[in-house]
Amino acid sequence: MPTGSPHRRLARFAGLATAIAAVVGLTTLNGAGAQAADNPYERGPAPTTSSIEAARGPYAVSQTSVSSLAVTGFGGGTIYYPTSTADGTFGAVAISPGYTGTQSTMAWLGPRLASQGFVVFTIDTNTTLDQPDSRGRQLLAALDYLTERSSVRGRVDSTRLGVMGHSMGGGGSLEAAKSRPSLQAAIPLTPWNTDKTWPEVRTPTLIFGADGDTIASVTSHAEPFYSSLPSSLDRAYLELNGASHLTPISSDTTIAKYSISWLKRFIDNDTRYEQFLCPLPRPSTTIEEYRGNCPHTS
Template sequence: MQRSSTGTAMPAGSAAGRRARPRTRSGAGRLGASALAAVLSVLMAVVAMQPAAAQEDYQRGPDPTVESVRAQRGTFATEEISVGPGHGFNGGKIYYPTDTSLGTWGAVAVVPGYTASWDAEGAWMGHWIASFGFVVIGIDTNSPTDWDDARGRQLLAALDYLTRESPVRDRVDAGRLGVMGHSMGGGGAIHAATQRPDLQAAVPFAPASFSQDASNLQVPTMIMGAQDDTVITPGALDQLYATLPAGTPGAYVQLSGGGHGFPVWGNVNVTRLTIPWLKVFIDNDTRYTRFFCPQMADTSGVARYQHKCPYEPAVR
């Protein structure tokens, strides 16, 4: 039996009873649909907010200026620790910001050129780059005559050590990593980026990329050379850059001087471009895109610049 709205008992199968039930279900359905729509609206709004929040969280340091990226030090105090041989490479040094209040840092592994040591060739940039908000691991190679592909494998081993075993592993964001190198080490940076496409940035200096071209690169890559380099000539780098896929963010910077050794001394023309590239693609920091797009903000010391503007950091 079922009761009517007046409290009178009616057979469940009567016409009035049949009419009462559908009205009750229909009202609940309308209420449920409205509530579901409201919930979905809130969820969509929260999801839409996520990328912007994630990008903002990676910003490190004050708003940049042309002068600040040319400085020999950023705003973060740094320390260094030595790494012994093993772990897939021949040891090296780690440079890192001492600040622990901002969470984890992006990181970059760097390898020197053919027959060179890290201390002799690349150590000058360790504290320099770290002071702008990155962890840097500079390595020596298992053999000073290792080829570009071997150097690439050792760069990847260095990143794995840095993020999994090193004393500063808890300071590093394993999802925001890059590679750099000079000459044969620059070819190593290309090899590493080809083998691990989920890296965020690559900066090969005068790369001797004998084992591969750039046709398989998906990692944002800035190739840097010198107009007066007679070892890895501008023509060779023109050909290499031309193989970079159209869909891969890239740039080619030709410095007006410095020869083949332009990255082995405290060259501000190297760091003032390297730091913004790392900031844009490792830190998702769009404050630094203006140094590249729509044109280079500071062209001093630059003979030629090719780019693929605009540069949009990946949303994570």
């Protein structure tokens, strides 16, 4: 039987409850800390729909030009990067223009992606007429320059790299991913390529098509590209509604929103962005169709 007065017993129980609460609280705090430590690549505050649709993210951005005379294997370009070094290194992405295009056609993506916590290299190709296989090699040469020789190489994590490209540059991004499976993300934008099947790709890939594309129609390019990717791969196909082949060369919130989410999810392994990709986005005024696998495996 319990001993002591009721008041004394209540005091002992209260003290025990306080001790248990303290232990639980400490465990919870440790758990939260451990969870944050699980992903050292997280950059920036927790995302919201408005934050990934915004024209600029949380990071101030600087840029530097790279002369074609200072590089080999591609045509130079512009590097956009978070100004602050307080958060350590960042993942990086190289972006190729399309046939007859220059880096200026992709320039809108530079500060938009960099302000979300990436180093972004919009490149010029050796000639404006280069084919996708050449553009793929040039994207890889640009990433090598970025991580090994560029003035911002100390800001880049060379293990967390991706590629993007428009039209033939989009076809080039598939070529780059095929050649270098260690890439963490690929985003072809209204891609064009004579090669229609990509079973060799091992890089998580988000393909953008446009419902009104008459240059690289989705039925002969973007859709078969997506369908040929391994079914086990983290992959997605977003067909833009009311869009054309040239939609990606101008500022576009839908392209930016899902590109940011894809790059964050797979280059930074930041599962905070999974909410924007899974469940699959539904058709809307800007999305004609979205296909993909959920939940993501990597």
